[in-house]
Amino acid sequence: MGRAHPVYSKPTPFIRRVARRYVVAAFIAGLGPVSVEVSSAVEAPVQQVRWQMCIGRSLLSDALMQVARRIGVQVARLADVGSTNIVVGPVCGFFTREEALTTLLRGTGLTYRFVNDHTVAIIRQAVPVPAAPTAPPPTQLPPTSAPAAGGTDSTGNNNGQGGHNVGTVTDTSKHQNLLSRLLGLFAVCGVASLSPGHACAQEATTSDALQEVVVTAERRATDIQTTPVSVTALSGSELLDRHIEVIGDLETQVPGLSVTNSGFTQNINIRGMGNSTASPTVTTGVPVYRDGLYQPEAILLTEPFYDIADVEILRGPQGTIVGQNSTGGALVITSANPNFNGVNGYAEVVGGNYNERKVDGAINLPVNDVLAARVAFNIDNRGSFFEDIGQNLGDASARVTTDPGHIDEKNFRVGLLFKPTDNFQALFKGEINELSTGGLTPRPLPPCSICAANSSFYQYGYNGPSIYNGFQNLGVYQLDYNTPEMQNDTADRFSLELRYILPGEITFRSLTGYQRLLEQRVDDADASAAPIGAGGSFWEHTIGPDPYYSQEFDLISPDAGKLTWLTGASYFYRSTPVTLNQYPYGAPVEPNAADANTAVDIGTHVHLVGFFGQASYQIQPSLQIQVGARVSSDGETSSGAITIPGPGIVISNAGTYSKSVPTAKVSLNWTPAEGQFVYAFVARGFKDGGINNALSDFGPEYVNDYELGWKGEFLDGHLRTQLGGYYMQYSGMQQQVLNPEGGGNTVINLGNSKIEGLEWSAQARLGNWIANAGIALNHSALGNAKAIAAYELSGAINTNLPQCATGQTAGCNNYLPYTVSLNGEANPYSPSFQGNISLSYPFALGGSSTLTPRVDYSYTGKQYASIFQNTDFYLLRTRSLLDLYLSYGYRAWEVQAYVHNLTNEAYIAGIGGATGTAGSSGVDAFYGDPRVLGISVKTKF
Numbered sequence: 037m038g039r040a041h042p043v044y045s046k047p048t049p050f051i052r053r054v055a056r057r058y059v060v061a062a063f064i065a066g067l068g069p070v071s072v073e074v075s076s077a078v079e080a081p082v083q084q085v086r087w088q089m090c091i092g093r094s095l096l097s098d099a100l101m102q103v104a105r106r107i108g109v110q111v112a113r114l115a116d117v118g119s120t121n122i123v124v125g126p127v128c129g130f131f132t133r134e135e136a137l138t139t140l141l142r143g144t145g146l147t148y149r150f151v152n153d154h155t156v157a158i159i160r161q162a163v164p165v166p167a168a169p170t171a172p173p174p175t176q177l178p179p180t181s182a183p184a185a186g187g188t189d190s191t192g193n194n195n196g197q198g199g200h201n202v203g204t205v206t207d208t209s210k211h212q213n214l215l216s217r218l219l220g221l222f223a224v225c226g227v228a229s230l231s232p233g234h235a236c237a238q239e240a241t242t243s244d245a246l247q248e249v250v251v252t253a254e255r256r257a258t259d260i261q262t263t264p265v266s267v268t269a270l271s272g273s274e275l276l277d278r279h280i281e282v283i284g285d286l287e288t289q290v291p292g293l294s295v296t297n298s299g300f301t302q303n304i305n306i307r308g309m310g311n312s313t314a315s316p317t318v319t320t321g322v323p324v325y326r327d328g329l330y331q332p333e334a335i336l337l338t339e340p341f342y343d344i345a346d347v348e349i350l351r352g353p354q355g356t357i358v359g360q361n362s363t364g365g366a367l368v369i370t371s372a373n374p375n376f377n378g379v380n381g382y383a384e385v386v387g388g389n390y391n392e393r394k395v396d397g398a399i400n401l402p403v404n405d406v407l408a409a410r411v412a413f414n415i416d417n418r419g420s421f422f423e424d425i426g427q428n429l430g431d432a433s434a435r436v437t438t439d440p441g442h443i444d445e446k447n448f449r450v451g452l453l454f455k456p457t458d459n460f461q462a463l464f465k466g467e468i469n470e471l472s473t474g475g476l477t478p479r480p481l482p483p484c485s486i487c488a489a490n491s492s493f494y495q496y497g498y499n500g501p502s503i504y505n506g507f508q509n510l511g512v513y514q515l516d517y518n519t520p521e522m523q524n525d526t527a528d529r530f531s532l533e534l535r536y537i538l539p540g541e542i543t544f545r546s547l548t549g550y551q552r553l554l555e556q557r558v559d560d561a562d563a564s565a566a567p568i569g570a571g572g573s574f575w576e577h578t579i580g581p582d583p584y585y586s587q588e589f590d591l592i593s594p595d596a597g598k599l600t601w602l603t604g605a606s607y608f609y610r611s612t613p614v615t616l617n618q619y620p621y622g623a624p625v626e627p628n629a630a631d632a633n634t635a636v637d638i639g640t641h642v643h644l645v646g647f648f649g650q651a652s653y654q655i656q657p658s659l660q661i662q663v664g665a666r667v668s669s670d671g672e673t674s675s676g677a678i679t680i681p682g683p684g685i686v687i688s689n690a691g692t693y694s695k696s697v698p699t700a701k702v703s704l705n706w707t708p709a710e711g712q713f714v715y716a717f718v719a720r721g722f723k724d725g726g727i728n729n730a731l732s733d734f735g736p737e738y739v740n741d742y743e744l745g746w747k748g749e750f751l752d753g754h755l756r757t758q759l760g761g762y763y764m765q766y767s768g769m770q771q772q773v774l775n776p777e778g779g780g781n782t783v784i785n786l787g788n789s790k791i792e793g794l795e796w797s798a799q800a801r802l803g804n805w806i807a808n809a810g811i812a813l814n815h816s817a818l819g820n821a822k823a824i825a826a827y828e829l830s831g832a833i834n835t836n837l838p839q840c841a842t843g844q845t846a847g848c849n850n851y852l853p854y855t856v857s858l859n860g861e862a863n864p865y866s867p868s869f870q871g872n873i874s875l876s877y878p879f880a881l882g883g884s885s886t887l888t889p890r891v892d893y894s895y896t897g898k899q900y901a902s903i904f905q906n907t908d909f910y911l912l913r914t915r916s917l918l919d920l921y922l923s924y925g926y927r928a929w930e931v932q933a934y935v936h937n938l939t940n941e942a943y944i945a946g947i948g949g950a951t952g953t954a955g956s957s958g959v960d961a962f963y964g965d966p967r968v969l970g971i972s973v974k975t976k977f
Contacts, residue, residue: 086377089136090128090248092262093595095657098710099124099140100158107133110155123654124596128250128257143541143596245753246801251348253368254357254650255545255592255602261747264662264705264715266292266351266760266795268810272344272372276384276974277923278874278892279934281340283324283367284945288872288894288917290349291795291812294865296901296912296946297962299476300555300577301334303901303946306351307764308791308816308866309364309739312901313772316579316612316640317674317726318783321363321737327371327465327531329549330586330608332361332642335579336527336553339469342447343382343398343412345370351795352741352762353721355699356664357602360646363721363739363766373463374400374408374453380977381410388970391419406456414447421966422477425505426497426517426565440475440521459537466530475521478563478948478960479512484909488830492959493571496564504565512942512963517560518567518621519574528552541594545604548587554580561618563960571831572621573633578614585609603649612640613676631681638676638689640727645669650701662703662717669696670724678729680836687780691727695736711749718742723770728782735785740765757798764791766863769818771903774826776839776851786903787821789863809873816863818903823858824851825904827959861905867897876921885926892919901947915943915964929975940967 089106091099104111122144131139137148137156149157249260251269260269268290270280280286283302287295294305303311310322311334324331331337341347347369354362383397398412420441449467480494489495497516501507505516534546559575566572590604616636650664672693679686703717723737745760766789775782793814800807826835833849840848862868876890894917902910918939923932945964 086130086132089131090250090259091125092259092707093123093125093654093660096122096124096140096144103136103140107136109133111158123598123657126256126258126262126595128248128259246756246799253348253350255590256595261749261756262713264703264717264745266743266745268349268797270347272346275341275344275347279936282338286347286349287896288892291797291810291870291872292351292814293349294867294899296865298946299478299948299960299962300557302337303334303865304367305865306365307762307793307814308863309766310865312864313770313783315772315783316614317672317728318770319361319724319726321361321723322365322367323362324367324369326369326529328533328547329529329531329551332610333612335555336525338471339527340414340416340445340447342396342414343372343449345372352743353719353739355668355721356648356650356666356701356719360644360666360668361723363723363737371412371449371451371465372398372410374410374451376402376408378402382974382976384972384974386970386972388968390421390968392970393417406454408453410451412449414445416443416445418443420474420477422513422515424515424517425510426515440473440515440517441477442474444472446470461535463533464531467528469527471525473523475523475557476559477515478962479515480563481909481947481959481961484828484907486907487828487909490831491827491829493562493564493566496562496566496570498564513966515563516565517563518565518572519560521558521560523557526554543592545590545592546588549584551584553582566621568621573618574621576617576619580613582610582612598654599651601649601651606646608644610642614638633680635679635681638674638678641673643671658707660705662705665698665700667696667698668722668724670694672726674727688730690730691733693725693727693733695724697722697736713747714745716744726783731778732782734770734783735768737766737768737770754802755798755800757796759796761794762792766791774824774835774851776824779836779838786823788819789816791816791863804877806876807874810871812870814866814868816866818858818861818863821858822855823903825854825856825906827904827909828854856904856906858903861903862900864902865899867899869897871895885924888923888925890921890923893917910947912944912947915941917941928977932972934970934972936968937965938967942966
């Protein structure tokens with residue numbers, strides 16, 4: 037951890053919405069009175085310095101040597117330890133030296149005594165085990181994988197005393213009061229300070245080795261190098277440095293991850309599994325967890341990363357612990373927790389082209405010895421990458437704007453940590469998010485080589501000069517809409533985590549959550565200047581209010597001993613109302629959608645219940661077996677109807693669905709030598725089915741996953757590698773296709789697929805060179821299946837009609853010429869090759885200044901946005917993106933200039949309407965960001 041220098045920052049509050057959210061206000065009001073006292077000027081002794089360390093499961097003697105090397109002491113009287121066969125760990129987090137030793141020795145019958153500042157003796161305990169330090173082991177802390185920027189993730193702050201005291205941590209210094217901590221913000225290390233007691237150095241270490249990476253994929257804080265799962269973790273500092281602002285930016289950093297834009301949804305897929313169907317009844321197979329709260333839908337996934345502790349991307353089915361419905365993997369996003377380590381935080385200001393103006397930051401405020409608060413915010417304004425040349429003559433809504441794709445975003449989060457005793461803590465987080473984009477920015481795809489000429493709206497403004505575009509050629513970042521658009525999103529999220537340490541060091545954990553999502557949009561449905569006679573229309577679309585309620589209970593065993601375990605239960609409920617009315621271009625919006633071509637008014641109500649457990653047994657010090665299981669019970673009901681007012685057709689959406697499915701995982705974990713870890717496991721994943729309408733539903737997806745992995749550390753901790761191979765049997769793939777029996781689109785279980793591949797990543801620090809690299813190879817093949825390629829159909833065909841029976845000529849369509857074989861096709865969103873590399877080299881300029889150039893390069897091979905691959909219509913071509921950064925650092929300040937997509941490569945990042953229902957809204961392309969330049973100024977304190 038680098039030196040932190042304070043600076044005062046006053047975040048701009050979200051006054052209007054915070055006032056409406058009485059829950060947050062009530063918690064803030066509970067802060068109580070703050071006492072003001074005079075703090076003494078003291079320097080931070082070595083006993084108060086915290087080191088970050090992560091020690092895998094190992095013999096106590098080996099663990100003690102790792103701690104000794106980390107904190108710079110020698111260990112004496114190891115004979116008392118070497119004569120035993122005690123296994124400890126994993127232990128990960130930020131510790132004083134006394135806390136680290138107390139944690140390792142707890143329950144072993146051993147204790148420690150500092151002979152001097154550089155030597156510690158390990159001795160037999162002649163008295164009862166001393167009391168645990170106030171700061172509990174990190175395995176008992178809230179699940180965060182990395183320290184917050186400018187501070188640590190510890191929930192306690194008692195500092196042990198050195199000298200000759202025996203192994204118990206005695207607190208002789210109280211927290212500084214709030215006023216003195218705020219005054220410390222004006223201090224600058226090395227010069228006179230208003231608060232001499234402010235400790236600028238957070239960690240005393242000269243090591244240039246790679247820092248340990250801590251993950252919580254298994255509800256415990258573990259070293260990523262000894263976690264038996266394919267996982268990539270990015271810290272909050274890395275997200276800031278690389279300007280990774282939303283989930284979509286992760287694709288260039290994580291092997292095997294595909295994030296594509298398909299309009300109002302984000303398709304997140306890992307290894308070709310996840311989500312390729314936009315429907316409220318279809319659960320995504322790569323769920324997102326924000327501070328432990330489950331997000332099962334593919335909507336509203338563009339919230340920015342601000343004040344983040346870390347992001348973990350888990351590859352492969354995670355149905356045992358992380359949650360159900362995760363056949364492809366999971367994304368776990370954890371914001372920074374409040375802490376008791378003084379006033380700390382960060383502030384950042386960003387400016388760039390497209391009139392980018394952004395400010396974000398966070399401040400941590402310890403109120404007293406038992407209560408700490410953290411406030412974070414993000415305000416972002418940016419013009420659109422696109423120019424809409426359309427005439428905007430429609431009457432869709434008085435609320436519309438005419439700049440689709442711009443960003444006007446405001447985000448606010450507050451966290452409260454209450455820790456009255458060593459055995460109990462409560463962590464509350466509440467956040468409010470608002471986003472306005474002025475609407476989506478799709479462009480119609482041109483017809484495929486074998487498609488009907490009018491199967492696409494491309495001809496209305498995009499295929500050369502015409503009356504529809506003012507007789508001009510449009511570039512890829514120009515749009516031609518004849519309907520004004522709008523989009524407003526809100527997402528509120530509140531969580532309360534309780535942790536209580538029971539007798540026997542067993543941790544009871546409760547996580548209660550409430551989320552409320554709402555999206556309101558007006559879209560040019562054909563994304564063109566098509567007149568009413570050619571099918572020109574617009575959507576008025578609302579999703580929500582979409583309330584989520586969740587509850588999880590866990591019992592977690594101590595980390596010490598040969599047997600460790602956890603067990604838990606979870607409950608989740610959501611109710612998703614959807615209204616979608618399609619009007620002909622220029623039509624007024626009438627009550628009850630009287631003039632609409634189509635009116636959708638439906639609701640989906642989902643209950644998820646899960647019971648899970650996992651046990652790990654240390655067969656030998658170097659060999660461990662893990663067994664986990666989960667039972668998932670899903671229930672779904674749907675309501676409402678789809679109405680076509682003209683002919684008076686009403687299609688009921690009422691239905692019910694339920695299913696209970698067991699899943700399991702068995703893993704063998706082997707540590708053949710220090711720094712080398714090998715794992716092999718078999719796991720079964722599951723994603724629930726759902727309801728199409730009153731007449732049909734669709735079944736669940738299953739995946740059997742076989743994986744073998746190796747994680748190694750070399751060159752005295754300067755090089756780490758992760759290599760994994762997998763073979764997966766994927767059955768019951770859910771896809772939305774044209775139903776020949778009743779017409780219209782329905783979700784079906786298309787068939788089976790086989791997936792195999794390799795994933796490799798490495799991190800290195802060699803001298804001043806810092807490098808990160810990753811590669812993913814993936815091959816998938818669908819089994820024997822057929823479907824109607826609806827994207828080839830003429831726009832004049834009514835796809836709500838069924839397949840003609842023999843001799844029938846009226847009230848039906850002949851779909852047989854458009855039925856294609858899918859045998860051997862790749863899974864959607866599964867490029868066969870992905871690679872990324874990052875290189876940086878900091879130059880020391882003297883006077884606490886550094887200059888660091890960095891280059892990031894990513895390559896994504898071709899992939900398809902659909903199961904239909906008989907033409908290139910749905911092809912997402914290869915793309916190579918190059919980003920450059922130049923950072924100047926002075927103490928706690930950094931100024932960075934950056935360029936994303938240096939070559940200004942124009943590429944299609946996603947395709948909407950991938951089911952290809954012609955004549956409805958067409959199939960649209962969403963282009964990736966063009967070249968973006970900017971300058972950021974940030975500081976940590």
